[in-house]
Amino acid sequence: MSDTAENATDYRDTVFLPQTDFPMRAGLPQREPEWLDRWERMGIYDRLRTKQGRTPFILHDGPPYANGHLHIGHALNKVLKDFITRSQQMMGRDARYVPGWDCHGLPIEWKIEEQYRQKQQNKDDVDIVEFRQECRAFAQGWVETQREEFKRLGIIGKWEDPYLTMNYHAEAVIAAEFMKLLMNGALYQGSKPVMWSPVEKTALAEAEVEYHDHTSHTIWVRFGVQASQGIWGTEKPVSVVIWTTTPWTIPQNRAVAYNPTIAYGLYRVGEVAENATAKTGELLVLADALAEGVMKSAKVADFERVRDVTASEMEGIVLAHPFRGVEGGAGEWDYDVPLLPGDHVTDDAGTGFVHTAPSHGDDDYQLGLRFNLPMTYNVEPDGSYRADLPIFGGQAILTPEGAEGPANVSVIKQLAYAGALLAKGKIKHSYPHSWRSKAPLIYRNTPQWFAAIDRKLDDGMGEYGDTIRTRALTSIDKLVRWTPQTGRNRLYSMIENRPDWVLSRQRAWGVPLTCFVKRGTRPDDADFLLRDQRVNDRIIEAFEKDGADIWYHADFKVRMLEGVADPDAYDQVMDVLDVWFDSGSTHAFVIRDRADGSPDGIADLYLEGTDQHRGWFHSSLLQASATKGRAPYKGVLTHGFTLDEKGMKMSKSLGNTTAPADVIKEYGADILRLWVAQSDYTADLRIGKEILKGTADSYRRLRNTLRFVLGNLDGFTEAERVRPADMPELEQWVLHRLAQIDHHLRKGYDAYDFQGVFQTVFQFATVDLSAFYFDIRKDALYCDAPDSPNRRAARTVLDILFHRLVTWLAPVLPFTMEDVWLSRFPSEDDSVHLHDFPVTPADWLNEPLARKWDGIRRTRRAVTAALEIKRTDKTIGASLEAAPVVHVEDAEVLEALKSVDFADICITSGLSLTADPAPSEAFRLPDVAGVGVVFEAAEGEKCQRCWKILPDVGSHAHPGTCARCDAALS
Structure with missing residues (x-):
């Protein structure tokens, strides 16, 4: 007999609904600072160091510059480092992380100079020590600011004792490392062209250079062949034509280069345009592949190829400088210009001949060394010609503001006046700029200090080679693990082809040579x-x-x-040292010298963006190869750059930047960290409002899973625990999945595959657990008697899940997992971050059981899909109103289904299994072969406590209950 709605007994208080104070809404922006304060009070980092018997794992921090607020790239970098140190620690290692800052160099010095310029003060009028102290104070201020910004991201490390390159011990070690080069023979002073910033008046390293589009003058210039009568079968004068995008280098020309493998010809100019500087009948030597383009640029309407000009015919040819004999030249350019062979000459662009100024280009310099060409010293540190240079003295190539000076135009005009200008134009191309002043750079010959990377070193450390280059290349191939592997190829190519290292800078703020x-x-x-x-x-x-x-x-x-x-x-x-030598030396004063380092000065991992193949990875490798004989790292991990949602580079002017502080203010640091975990860091990463909304949605789903676990563990005690062997198959299947995931997760964390780790755990939590296991076991958890085997086994599994999910996710979501942990284990002296990943028994793996349950889950999908149709058409309101008939062709699958309570698994009140062929009206899923589902309504009354519809409801002591609920109430 059934109760009516009016007199139905209310059993709500008898159901074991989840009980937890863990809130649905995270409130991360407000609550995260409380956990940070808590961790600081507890001294979490130092307490982890006291764990005995662990193998050290040292992630060495690549130092950011202490000169501004953090951007999203900083956040990405530090969060990845934190994933690694936390996960390595929780896998049983002693994961040490000492944050550091780069405090010397142009980025900071430039800021102080800007302050002087705003006050119309001259830096050179200030005592150098006073100036350096201002730089030190500026850097210290930004160290304090950035430290708090990094800590807000949840980064664990030795924040109260970081390393700074401007600390006295660091400066002493940097000097000591430099003096090792002095003693082992690597150091030398040379005069060669280096990348030079006229605005900043210093040499720059390749890592301090960035490339932007720039519009340059381009000119085609005649170099007359001296005594050309009779050469190449003509009595008329002949000119070799060069092409350059740096007209200002023409006064420094010392040779013209050709390539013996290129086909050249002698060309006679025909009709020319009215305003052309080409002359009808003149004879020009050009590369055949480029002749037509040159003639077009010179506004030549028609021309003819007179004859071949062979490589042997060009041997020993002497040219005249285009300014030879020029009025006002005072004989400055009255020297012979040899025509010389050079492999660097191509016929891809230009004329097939290369104007060579050994003081202003590396290829030019190398050719000069080969043929003993003289160097010139016509360009001053500020980018102007020396004052006593005839005609052009004092003229600027670039102004102090980085704009074009008059030098280029003056040279072009003088070439025209001298009759040497064949054509002119402008070209937009990629051009080197200073990454600080953003001004264009020039190649300039100056006396600088170098580390010779191919010189045999006298230091007794030849295990991996006798030169810096061979040691570096051997280290790359034999001693370093690369993540991703492409990083190896990139750095190897750079080291293989690089010139000697320019160590000196003409600046004030740094460690002196x-x-x-x-x-x-x-x-x-x-x-x-x-x-x-x-x-x-x-x-x-x-x-x-x-x-x-x-x-x-x-x-x-x-x-x-x-x-x-x-x-x-x-x-x-x-001079002061290149700041990259400072950061390249950190292995010595951080890893080697600190108590929390390693005596061999070798880190387990260096981790930075891909730009550091030419930066910190590069300089550290060279520096350590010179002073310790090998790379200072066992592993190198590189990540991509951050882009906006459309894949565009972030720019303040475009308004498409995403600041870490803004994300934290709106969502909390854990959402920013989760964005990192969900991204493929080996490529460029996109971030923006819509992407962060998706990340927040994933977070909410994960949080709900954890809230379910917490709620259903309310009051759990050890007395309830069930041995795995005594658990139902469904619980044993969950344990099997945990064993699989534990193996995958540890392997993923060791491979730094955070995206793979998170996706594995997330899919398990939301699909295997929330959508399957929890869905099935809600009934037992809510309605079974406290001592029922199913409920006890389920709660035991939830406890096992809790300890694994919370620790597994702690490296990624440290704030949230601390919240989850303390919601269950409130303590003033405990933290999830003091625990390791639990050991998962290998015997939880059960492949035969897993195969069996794969068949059960596939069949369940067919049943739930069939019931969803009935729910959609309003035939039923819930799956408990159904008792379907399931036709199964596969005898093995049918046997598996009969061995479990398949009705419970499908969340129906009843279910029939049969091997009979399915009727035509049966529901089928295309990807679940051999299964047909025929809908039948459940028979009986609805239990007022568990809501199952069963024939026995109403026949027990407790009104309106089924036998299970009646027993539970008794």
């Missing part, structure tokens, strides 16, 4: 450099005590050389 040169000697003289370990040790000791500023004190040279050498016989070098 701590060496002395003997007056009256040349760089190639044996006694040019003072090499004495006693002096080196004094310098190191002085820097340890007073920092590198002491180098600039008036009596420093005398103190250092006293009793060793005559101070008056030596000059003190006042």
